[in-house]
Amino acid sequence: MTEKSSIVTENPWASLKRHTNARIGLGRVGISQPTDKQLAFQLSHALARDAVHIPLDLMRLAGELIDAGLEVIALHSRAGDRQTYLKRPDFGRRLDGDSAARLKTFAEGETASDACIVIADGLSSTAVQSHAGEMARRVDSALKAEGLSVGPVCIVEQGRVAIGDEIGELLGARLLVLLVGERPGLSSPDSLGIYYTYGPRVGLTDAARNCISNVRPAGLPLAESCERLMWLIRESQRRKLSGVTLKDESGDADALDGTGSRNFLLE
Amino acid sequence: MAYSIDLGGNRYRFTDLKSLMAKATPLRSGDCLAGIAAENASERVAAQLCLAEVPLKRFLEEPLIPYESDEVTRLIIDSHNRQAFAPVSHLSVGEFRNWLLSERATTPVLQALAPGLTPEMVAAVSKIMRVQDLILVAAKCEVVTRFRNTVGLKGRMSTRLQPNHPTDDPAGVAASLLDGLLYGNGDAVLGINPATDNYHAVTRLMQLLDDVIQRYEIPTQSCVLTHVTTHLEAINRGAPVDLVFQSIAGTQAANDSFGINLAILDEAHRAALELGRGTLGNNVMYFETGQGSALSANAHQGVDQQTCEVRAYAVARRFDPFLVNTVVGFIGPEYLYDGKQIIRAGLEDHFCGKLLGVPMGCDICYTNHAEADQDDMDMLLTLLGTAGINFIMGIPGSDDIMLNYQTTSFHDALYARQVLGKKPAPEFEAWLQRMGIFDGEGRLATGNQLPAPFAHIADRL
Known part of the structure; x- marks a missing residue:
């Protein structure tokens, strides 16, 4: 260890790490990363790689929602397995024949609801397993509190964002809220994305969607994400659109400063 | 027009120039x-042999995407400079490769040629070039841009300091900013990807970056990477906007999917120019691109992803950008499957952009669902540094905790500068020395003490 102290230059600002999960203050040996930091990175990467390939425990998630009094429909995309999902995004954007048929049958027997909630595993089953259940319950309650009717929660395996368009269209829903596991990062394997679409139908592009990203306890907390979503939904209902022309202007600058966090570089 | 070639008793036919280009492209998952x-390796080389015979002029006569239905094609054709094209107008694609590699193609000759080249010509020649060809020719190009400093000079390599934070927390952003500056990064831009498009959050970040630049008198520029229309809104409401950002693609339909078109970009470009915030120059736009973006929006119109990408540079070129960044490995394995495909794509993008006169940088990166790792990034970094890349990303420990991918670290930039003998932008280099971050030899000087101008932060540690 004495050798380490003579070769490795530590960074006096490393304690600023309390403000961020970013890998700051790593120190240096010459201009390179010290061995312990280098191997810590390799371990994180290995964990993230493994996480991409862990399948969603659909029964557990469905059970959680059913226990909370919600109705659940389990669906599957056209991507039969994870490898196909990774190579063929087009398959992940559409329901397989059986799922589409079941959803159609369901829709024929019901009055269409105003809103539908879709959960897709996406690229992080960890995110969906950890947060999608609670988020779906929050969104369901918030929508109902606005006087909107909400259909069953659709859980899609091997699903991508655009698969919500097909589901929303089949259910005849006016509003679509889709929760999806985002690409796992080294420091955030459990990040959920929320996509909102007004008038979902097959063929829409990202320009028609609003996205709230990085939803997780250590990122954008679930409660705040839900508030932002509801702001978007209220504006969207008023203006009858969603996407790039609908800017998220919820809250004001002061409200955003609520954490009291300040830029210490200016002190 | 159909193209064909006889090889070893087999006749290979290609229905049109678009199909010939696609089949001549080195293997990548997005085109599959x-x-x-191409169906197989032989068909790929047959297409390359056939493509090598195509006269460069042919690309002016047979647009890959119709002139009538695509404003990017119209931009390419209408802005083509025939006078600049003259020195190579008689060449075929194969002859053009030879010409580029020859001693005739010097730095000033290539700079003068740029307005005479179309994206399709440049994409075509890149398809029959090896990695060393892409590096050799790109290294002869020089595209220099200015705002508050000068980026792209030979012997220099700049970095975008990317202090992303998952909740845009001011202290969290400041911590990464400080880390980067003290590691000599940030001369291309201090550029944040905001966690949301929320207008108030975005403008608060713009203010934060501007305050830091002013407080420490840093000869650099800021950018918050939000939609161009949000930038326009911010400009109209008086927020401090240095560079205006937008993701762009190479077809009108793909740009539609981004919610933009040339008219919107033109409006934003003019608004940013009117601010007059650049002290050394008027390059005010920052664009990002990446192979596969058109296909991912289902807007590629049968054109291969590399050619679509180069068409995006024609869009960029129209607005005299300060920085153009190909975010090469961000899009995922369905477009660039592994390290090998990412490395080749990064070098193609840099070569093609530079040849068109675009100030290329590269986000040397990969995601956790791609078959790639840090070794692949080290290879691409070293190769692009050798090729004379204008700028790369710099981020704490390679880990973007907001966008969830890995790019080059602050340390990586120092590595590339050291082994390749590169320096930061001259104005920024002088600032680093003034601040005591670099010593007089341009080496990192930070030790156990904070440099004097940052000593006041010690109370906050």
Whole structure:
């Protein structure tokens, strides 16, 4: 260890790490990363790689929602397995024949609801397993509190964002809220994305969607994400659109400063 | 027009120039996904042999995407400079490769040629070039841009300091900013990807970056990477906007999917120019691109992803950008499957952009669902540094905790500068020395003490 102290230059600002999960203050040996930091990175990467390939425990998630009094429909995309999902995004954007048929049958027997909630595993089953259940319950309650009717929660395996368009269209829903596991990062394997679409139908592009990203306890907390979503939904209902022309202007600058966090570089 | 070639008793036929280009493209998963890639290795080389015979002029006569239905094609054709094209107008694609590699193609000759080249010509020649060809020719190009400093000079390599934070927390952003500056990064831009498009959050970040630049008198520029229309809104409401950002693609339909078109970009460009915030120059736009973006929006129109990408540079070139960044490995394995495909794509993008006169940088990166790792990034970094890349990303420990991918670290930039003998932008280099971050030899000087101008932060540690 004495050798380490003579070769490795530590960074006096490393304690600023309390403000961020970013890998700051790593120190240096010459201009390179010290061995312990280098191997810590390799371990994180290995964990993230493994996480991409862990399948969603659909029964557990469905059970959680059913226990909370919600109705659940389990669906599957056209991507039969994870490898196909990774190579063929087009398959992940559409329901397989059986799922589409079941959803159609369901829709024929019901009055269409105003809103539908879709959960897709996406690229992080960890995110969906950890947060999608609670988020779906929050969104369901918030929508109902606005006087909107909400259909069953659709859980899609091997699903991508655009698969919500097909589901929303089949259910005849006016509003679509889709929760999806985002690409796992080294420091955030459990990040959920929320996509909102007004008038979902097959063929829409990202320009028609609003996205709230990085939803997780250590990122954008679930409660705040839900508030932002509801702001978007209220504006969207008023203006009858969603996407790039609908800017998220919820809250004001002061409200955003609520954490009291300040830029210490200016002190 | 159909193209064909006889090889070893087999006749290979290609229905049109678009199909010939796609089949001549070195293997990548995105073209397979689109169903336009060569069926096998022999067909790929047959297409390359056939493509090498195509006169460069042919690309002016046979647009890959119709002139009538695509404003990017109209931009390419209408802005083509025939006078600048003259020195190579008689060449075929294969002859053009030879010409580029020859001693005739010097730095000033290539700079004068740029307005005479179309994206399709440049994409075509890149398809029959090896990695060393892409590096050798790109290294002869020089595209220099200015705002508050000078980026792209030979012997220099700049970095975008990317202090992303998952909740845009001011202290969290400041911590990464400080880390980067003290590691000599940030001369291309201090550029944040905001966690949301929320207008108030975005403008608060703009203010934060501007305050830091002013407080420490840093000869650099800021950018918050939000939609161009949000930038316009911010400009109209008086927020401090240095560079205006937008993701762009190479077809009108793909740009539609981003919610933009040339008219919107033109409006934003003019608004940013009117601010007059650049002290050394008027390059005010920052664009990001990446192979596969058109296909991912289902807007590639049968054109291979590399050619679509180069068409995006024609869009960029129209607005005299300060920085153009190909975010090469961000899009995922369905477009660039592994390290090998990412490395080749990064070098193609840099070569093609530079040849068109675009100030290319590269986000040397990969995601956790791609078959790639840090070793692949080290290879691409070293190769792009050798090729004379204008700028790369710099981020704490390679880990973007907001966008969830890995790019080059602050340390990586120092590595590339050291082994390749590169320096930061001259104005920024002088600042680093003034601040005591670099010593007089341009080496990192930070030790156990904070440099004097940052000593006041010690109370906050």
